[in-house]
Amino acid sequence: MHNDLPIRKIIHVDMDAFYASVEQLDYPDLKGKPIAVGGSGARxxxxxxxxxxxxxxxxxxxxGRLAEKLCPNLIFVKHRFERYKEISNKIRKIFLDYTDLVxxxxxxxAYLDVTKNKIGLPSATLIAQKIRDRIFSEVGLTASAGISINKFVAKIAxxxxxxxxxxxxxxxxxxxxLEELDIxxxxxxxxxxxxxxxxxxIFSGKDLKSKSIEYLEDNFGKSGKQYYYIVRGIHNSEVRPNRIRKSLAAERTFSENLSSEIFMLDKxxxxxxxxxxxLNKSKVSGxxxxxxxxxxxxxxxTRSKTxxxxxxxxxxxLENAKELLYQDSLKNSVRLLGISLxxxxTDKKLSEEPIDKEKKSVSVQLKFEF
Known part of the structure; x- marks a missing residue:
């Protein structure tokens, strides 16, 4: 069955245990050993x-406490976010050798759209292999990849x-x-x-596909419509190089549980x-x-207000965060507080082509070398 939705060649590249792998790369004595980044201490x-x-x-x-119980020989290492960013930038430069749509x-x-790519290679599968080979040879880390017609399937793959x-x-x-996929x-x-x-x-994609859009919306709200389309292979979100920030947040985990709102105000x-x-650094408001x-x-x-x-x-x-804190009594002592806007x-509607409810499946008439 044919429809007019574009068939893209999308690659989802996912680094393997990234933070931990960077630590093992920089400190060879950690290779082959069970390590955890962060997590040490009682909290x-x-x-x-x-x-x-x-x-x-x-x-x-x-x-960290539970992790130690599960793995008594676990080695804890501290975060080094600047190093992770440095490695991430090297990997991104490799991506950009193949496409600007990253x-x-x-x-x-990251997602990469290689439908049209800089090396003129028709096979997205081969491009993914080349990217993974280069990450390993030039950075020293392994990556996994999924390749398909849209971002949703590529990420699962x-x-x-x-x-x-x-x-x-x-x-x-x-x-x-999608039909055979566990929900x-x-x-x-x-x-x-x-x-x-x-x-x-509903246990599988096939079960999900048997439900009408009305049923899914009635039982799962706004997400129901999304489930209806994605199980039919319809997910027309483009790869956007300049992703729009959707929220901005900060939080604190406390060394001791806090049991009174008064003690939480300073935090x-x-x-x-x-x-x-x-927010001010990013020049945005919420x-x-x-x-x-x-x-x-x-x-x-979570407690929210608009x-x-x-x-x-x-x-x-702070004034609104306080109001939300006092909105309802606390159920227990508190170990973490966070505020997000x-x-x-900067929010804009995603630039996606309209989807016709009558379209039942992805096109299989357009043949690509994947």
Missing amino acids: GVISAASYEARKFGVKSAMS EPLSLDE SDYNKPNGQKTVNPEDVLQF RKFYGVGKVTAEKMYQKG LNQIAEEVSNR KTITLKIKYSDFTLQ LPFFINDKSII SNLN
Whole structure:
């Protein structure tokens, strides 16, 4: 079945255990050993874990204390973000040798549109291989890649043959690939949503595809429409070299749990100042302020409000953060507070072509060498 959606050649490159791999690269005595970046101390949280540590169940966002229980021989190393940025910039320069359409998602991953590329190679699969080979030879790190017709499928595919591998999902294979996919592997379907889908008998892409757009919107809100299209291979978001910042935030984890709002005001003052400084440095303002609260039992709560005007002033940010803090009683003692500003004055609607609801699948008539 044919439709008019463009078929692109998209590569998603994802560095393997990036922070931990940089540490092992710079300190060869750490190679082959279970290491965790950050996370040391009673209050520490892990930013990254080497594959040797992951075998024990150690992963990012885990407390250092739990990680040590899982892996008694775990080696903790401190963050070196300037070094990670330096390596990331080297990798980005390699990307730019192949295409100017590079959209970084973070220091360790990016989308590349190589439909038209600088070396005139028709095969996106071969370009991905060349990029990964160059990263290894010139930087000394391994990367994995996913190659397909859109960003959504490419990102899922990059996780298939990790570490140091790649997977291509050709245009004619996209629909079957998505139908056979476990719902938990759909990028954007979190743990809570996955559980809700399980309760409704949705376990795979095929199950998801059997549901009408009305059913999905009724049960999953705005995201329901997105699920309806992506399972049909329709995800027309372009690779955007200049991604628009969607939010700006700062947070603090405390050495001791805080149990009273009064003790938190000084911390909020510091966080509001940092957020304000970042907003002013980036020359942006925001309308929606969100207070993030992580309790001692690691449960997370957010409280938000949207103002009728843009703000970046510390005193106004702090005033609204206080209001959100006092909005409701705290459930427990608090280990982390954060403030974020979103709905920024840089926000624009994504430049995506309109999608016809009647279009049921991606085109497989356009044949590309992937």
